[in-house]
Amino acid sequence: MSFKALNAALFEYGQKTLFYARGNLKLKGFSGKKRPTQNTGDLGKGLGFEIKEKDDKLILNFTTKEKYGIFIEWGVNGTKNNRGYDYSFKKKFVNIGAIKKYIKSPKFKLRKVFKNKFGQTVSQLVKKTEKNIDSAAFVIAKSIAEKGIRAVPAVQRGSERALKDEIPNLEKALAKDVKEIMIFNLKNAGIKAK
Numbered sequence: 001m002s003f004k005a006l007n008a009a010l011f012e013y014g015q016k017t018l019f020y021a022r023g024n025l026k027l028k029g030f031s032g033k034k035r036p037t038q039n040t041g042d043l044g045k046g047l048g049f050e051i052k053e054k055d056d057k058l059i060l061n062f063t064t065k066e067k068y069g070i071f072i073e074w075g076v077n078g079t080k081n082n083r084g085y086d087y088s089f090k091k092k093f094v095n096i097g098a099i100k101k102y103i104k105s106p107k108f109k110l111r112k113v114f115k116n117k118f119g120q121t122v123s124q125l126v127k128k129t130e131k132n133i134d135s136a137a138f139v140i141a142k143s144i145a146e147k148g149i150r151a152v153p154a155v156q157r158g159s160e161r162a163l164k165d166e167i168p169n170l171e172k173a174l175a176k177d178v179k180e181i182m183i184f185n186l187k188n189a190g191i192k193a194k
């Protein structure tokens with residue numbers, strides 16, 4: 001059985017979902033985060049989808065090229081904080097190599113926070129030496145493992161928003177395909193149909 005019109009409508013729905021999801025990743029304040037979730041842009045660029053036809057059903061799956069994408073979308077429990085997510089960190093540190101790579105990127109600024117002689121909290125930029133990068137990576141990796149990763153359902157919320165926009169088109173496409181299938185079946189049974 002072929003659902004040509006519905007397949008095309010699902011493709012449009014998938015495209016719109018990704019458009020909204022990529023926008024969500026760039027928003028400050030989305031899902032309670034102070035900063036945008038996406039720093040390098042790789043997560044948004046790596047989002048995709050596929051439509052599969054199986055047993056007279058169309059299945060739309062959203063995908064990501066970034067290994068960590070699923071964990072950002074659904075969240076990860078920390079070793080000390082359990083938020084009720086499906087995934088959990090088991091070790092005391094996350095991948096320190098990945099953290100170092102991110103720290104070395106131009107978008108990341110190393111800062112030293114301390115109290116001055118007046119008791120004020122001061123933030124000062126620090127040079128990215130190998131020692132400073134290692135120290136920062138160690139602290140960040142330990143903190144992420146303990147606290148976990150808050151879920152940022154960018155694709156889920158994008159999908160919900162896109163669905164509101166696309167329901168009329170999906171309904172029309174399904175009706176068109178059902179009509180064509182019925183006409184085809186009737187003609188095969190020797191009944192005239194338009």
